[in-house]
Amino acid sequence: MTETTPQSQEDTPSFLTVDEAAALLRVNRKTLYEAIRLGQVPGVVRIGRTLRILRAVLVGSPVGQGGPALKEKHS
Numbered sequence: 001m002t003e004t005t006p007q008s009q010e011d012t013p014s015f016l017t018v019d020e021a022a023a024l025l026r027v028n029r030k031t032l033y034e035a036i037r038l039g040q041v042p043g044v045v046r047i048g049r050t051l052r053i054l055r056a057v058l059v060g061s062p063v064g065q066g067g068p069a070l071k072e073k074h075s
Contacts, residue, residue: 015045015052024058 013020018036022029035041036051043057 014055016055016058018051018053021053021055021058024055 016024018029018032021041022032025032027035032041036044041053041058042061043054045052045054
């Protein structure tokens with residue numbers, strides 16, 4: 001059996017995939033894609049058709065701090 005050890009800041013990537021960010025936020029990846037589409041997620045970078053999310057911005061935002069996370073915008 002292997003133990004998992006917490007990763008240090010140096011071991012964690014600067015940019016996360018959508019799957020990694022969804023796991024970090026503990027939300028479904030479809031939920032995260034919808035929040036990105038609605039402009040609710042900070043630090044999103046598009047590289048062609050690929051999305052990457054800046055980890056430091058995501059973790060420091062209200063979405064990553066347990067604030068009003070990924071709520072639907074009502075007009």
